[in-house]
Amino acid sequence: MGKNKKKSKAKFITNMPNVSICTPTFNRRPFFKGLIKCIQAQDYPHDKIEWIIIDDGSDKIEDIFQDEKTKSMLTQIKVRYFYVKEKMDLGKKRNMMHEKCCFKHDEDIVVYMDDDDYYPPERVSHSVKKLTQDKNVLCGGSSELFLWFNVLNKMYKFGPYGPNHATAGTFAFKRKLLKDTCYEDDAVLAEEKHFLKNYTVPFVQFDPFKTILVVSHEQNTFDKKKLLNAQNKFVKESSIEVKQFIQDKELKLFYESEINELLKDYAPGDVKNKPKVLKEISRREEERKEQTKVMQSQQDNKxxxxxxxxxxxxxxxxxxxxxxxxxxxxxxxxxxxxxxxxxxxxxxxxxxxxxxxx
Structure with a gap:
């Protein structure tokens, strides 16, 4: 009986899909100390993981991955770093990440881990478990997520927005999905809708506590504090504490305070270095204002x-x-x-x- 259990477990481990963790980055050097530790802490077999990093920043971070300490932390994980001199839009960068993956079997899994957020140790294993429980499901993510403002020491819950909705930073999907969809190369924000084919892709929701803790910081592409000022039924202050997400003391200290000090003197990460993104944010804000005016006018004339x-x-x-x-x-x-x-x-x-x- 014991032998059968061991055989069954061994067979399960052998049949576990390979996983490509994908990280697009642009001038986010200070965050990689935390992210590398998050990758190291993943409880999925490291010999079944590769990590793809696409970097188009002016502050090239290749030296981080050549460092012996980093290599020793990620000894079994295949780290594949690519530097691109040409500045790329986010959609094109995500498409390139998919191309650079070595694991290309239909049932292999792609897991996104963005550079500036915290990911729990179960990020990969939980994604694999949820995606493999249903053969019809192609993609998963968390429509409900928690956003932590470390300077304010406040936690906010966002969502859930819908059963087929999630933000890209929470995505994981079967490789076969890429046969039927991709990102728009020129997308710089909100790239998810096109990739999920207007939210029609067979989808599974992940547990937010096993997926991501979004960290608000002064170099966010979009100032997340703006989300708190709006009357938004999907945003609520939460009593959840950071320690319920981050148990590791070093990582907790890093995301609580250390990252703020590192960002103070890190000019390359200033959002002004992303003019196209800022322009798109401004365009969307004006579009929302116009839509609000139209809706108000329609309401007034009823x-x-x-x-x-x-x-x-x-x-x-x-x-x-x-x-x-x-x-x-x-x-x-x-x-x-x-x-x-x-x-x-x-x-x-x-x-x-x-x-x-x-």
């Missing part, structure tokens, strides 16, 4: 179901249905009229009291 009478001509009383904007204005006017009349009533009462004999 019929309210409330009618008012025009008694200016007693012989020809007219009734008019107000639209929503007119209704608000009418109610505001009537409220102000009531306030004014109440004040006048109080004044007259006071005047009357003053005239009473004492």
């Amino acid at each position: 019929p309210s179901g409330i009618y008012v009478s025009d008694n200016s001509d007693p012989n020809n009383v007219k009734h008019k249905e107000l639209n929503m904007r007119e209704c608000k204005e009418y109610m505001t006017a009537k409220t102000n009229e009531c306030i004014m009349l109440k004040r006048e009533l109080n004044r007259l009462k006071a005047e009357n009291d003053a005239l009473k004999p004492k």
Whole structure:
């Protein structure tokens, strides 16, 4: 019986799919101390993992992977670093990562681990488990995720947004998916929608606690604090603490405070070095403002179901249905009229009291 169990376990390990961890990077040197430790801590067999890094930054980080300490930490993992002189858009960079993978069997798995977030030790193993439980599923990710503002020491929960939705930093997928989809080469933001074919790809949701902790920092491409100022039903402050994600003391210290000190003097990582991304963010913000205006205008012009009478001509009383904007204005006017009349009533009462004999 014991021998059978051992054979079964050995067979399972042998049949475990190979995994390509993929990381696109641009001037994020300070973060790799933490990311390398996250990769090292993965509880999936290291001899079944390769790590693909595509770097198009002005601060080339090849030296990090040539360092003996890094090599000793990742001894069984096949690290494949590629430097590209030409600055690439994110979509093109992700497509290139897929091309550079050595593991190309249909059932092999690609796991994304971006350069500036924390990934738990189960990131790879959990992704593999969820993707292999259902042969029809092609991709997975977490539509619900936690975002930690280390400077504020506050945690926020985002999502869930939908069963087929997730952000790319949480993606893992079977290699066969790439036969049917890819990224738009010129995508610099929100590249997920096209890759997931408008969110129609057979998808499985991952446990956010085994997937990612998004870390907000001063060199984020998009200032995540803006997400907190908007009235967003998908964003809520959470009582979850960092220690529930990061158990390793060194990593916890790194993401809590050390990274902030490293970023202070790291000019190459300044978001101003990504003009195309900034331009796209600005364009999207203006687009949202215009959409909001249009939606507000449509809402204002909807019929309210409330009618008012025009008694200016007693012989020809007219009734008019107000639209929503007119209704608000009418109610505001009537409220102000009531306030004014109440004040006048109080004044007259006071005047009357003053005239009473004492």
